Amino acid sequence: MRKKPGFELRCVGGEDILVPGGVENVDFSRIIAMNSSSAWLWREVGDGDFTAATLAQMLVAHYEIDSVTAEDAAAELLTQWRDAGILVP
């Protein structure tokens, strides 16, 4: 899957939030706040295709965590992103 285009990840006051671009109205009750590792992954995956395994590999390489922890985290994150409607298949 890929990131849904049109979102801008903005760092405001030390927090990362995903703001929809190009729309007239921005609804903050639906805005997505990201923790630092999610935000890092979101930037890192760019516009390309990725899977939970891709994310897990990135986490292992960057955060020096074991692969089981990374796979769990990646799977959970992917579910969150999918539920939030910020991915396209």
Next chain:
Amino acid sequence: MEVPNEVMFPEVRRLLAEGRTVTFCVRGDSMRPLLRSRRDKVTLAACATLRRGDLALAEIGGMYVLHRVVAVREDGRGGGEAVLMGDGNIGATESCPLAHVMGIVVAIDRAGRRFSLDSRWYRLYARLWPEAKPLRRFLLRLFA
């Protein structure tokens, strides 16, 4: 996933300045009985001219306040001051330079229903509620 105020409002200011509109969920009881904390949402737009009766979002002393404009005092040099008061407040007002007003409410989602500020219901409320200020303490208890 609630975005903290100190993160949201600088972003709200930027988006309003870009000419976009912004919706957020209100927090706090100072706009009762019109708005209930964490339930109701407001949609704001930038405004060229602030008028008495507008619901304005302003930065006051490092805090962000969404209250009703009770007076606008223009200084004749393009600046001036706005005086605000929450519908749910008994007597407290706040004032700020007009330049600190970020935008005004253009629509409200109240208890899941959206209405514009041109609706008959809202216009009646906005006319009567400020007039009923002496009864506010009593009315707020009634509508609590």
